[in-house]
Amino acid sequence: MQRNVGLQILSVGSGLLLLAALYLVFVYAPLEAVMGAVQRVFYFHVAAGWVGALAFLVAFVAGLLHLRRGSLLADRVALCSSEIGLVFISMNIVSGAIWARPIWNTWWTWDPRLTTATISWLLYAAYLLLRQGIEDPQRRGRFAAVYGVIAFASVPLTFAAIRIFRSIHPVVIGAGAPGAKGSFDMTPAMRDTLLFSLLAFTVLYGALLWHRLRLERLSERVAQLRLRILQA
Amino acid sequence: MRAAMARKPRMLRVIGALLWKDLLSELRGRALLAALVVFALLTVVVFNYALDLERTVRASVGAGVLWVTIVFTATLALNRVFAAEREHALHEGLLLAPVERLAIYFGKLLSGFLFVLLVAVVVVPVFALLYDLPVARPLNLAVLLLGTLGYLLPGTLLAALAAHARAREVLLPVLLFPVAMPVILSAVRASQEVLAGSAWVRIAPAFNLLVASDIIFLALAVLLFDQLVDA
Incomplete structure (x- = not known):
């Protein structure tokens, strides 16, 4: 297998971007007046949530493409993107809980955003379990795509359902709910740090997706080669 | 156009035939219904002891017990x-039969x-009787019907999907619970408000969302079921 220059550049680039983002988060961004240092978790918390949502959106679109055209690449993208999305949603949930402990005085509350993130996590964990449970690759791709579409469609409904109960999650971008606890106004430096973190995480997502797709393609080739050797 | 018109009553006939087949095999001793009834009664009794049902919280907790019972039974x-x-x-037989795939879905759903x-x-x-709650209110019966239907709409689709997977009995609830979350949440909420005797303004958000979820899951099932039985 020859070296993949594009992938190497992307990997190194996303590493450098992450280091720069860390510098911005811990040095450049000002200390938040009320919450103190724990507020710095916000930048990566939002970025991880964004990548999670983006990854699930990509998996959804890839699933639709697979259903329409039967493209194997689309099925692979759906699998890889779901896995990455699951990891980033986990980071989002954990970092949120770490912030919530000092600010809300509890690790966890059944707020719409928290619950929706948890349900999304469960949905994509179930998606991966389903993929594991089906042997035939063609059927696996089709069934997984069907489940992916239903799962993606149910997330906004869940959010709406929980909103009927009430929310204390702060809304930092746009207008917040009156009862929100832990809200703050972003200074320009904070905004720049957030935007840069979003960029760094998005590039990281691209690099991870590329790596994971390559791994998937290689493992499929190994399986084919093994089959050929066994048959010979 | 004529073909479409001829197809419609045919589809209804197929759905009816499938429904009748399932009922008949139940009547001839599959004993599923009896087991389900006993299971549901057990759930109700167990929750009665697991939860402290004080008078003040009975409406909200009771609605939850009712829905957990229904959801478990339906699963x-x-x-x-x-x-x-x-x-x-028989799956292959069904698929080989010259009928609309969707008729299979609706037959199984019904x-x-x-x-x-x-x-x-x-x-x-x-x-x-046991929980002393006014479950017979017309609005609560409507919530029961819509919620059960809303759970079974994605449920039937996912049951067809899980039927081909390993560990399918465990996989089905794992797949279905998070998908059906909007239905379960809005049904519980609507039942709570109805049982507590709230005005329509307080019931409406959950009730409307329940109806919307039903419609969306119905549309998704119609669009996607073909993909599950092809090939």
């Missing part, structure tokens, strides 16, 4: 919906719905 029923077909290799309703006819009055 057990769904696990059996495609079981007979799979065990006797037979699941009928089974859960038959269980509910026994269990809901017992629940009302």
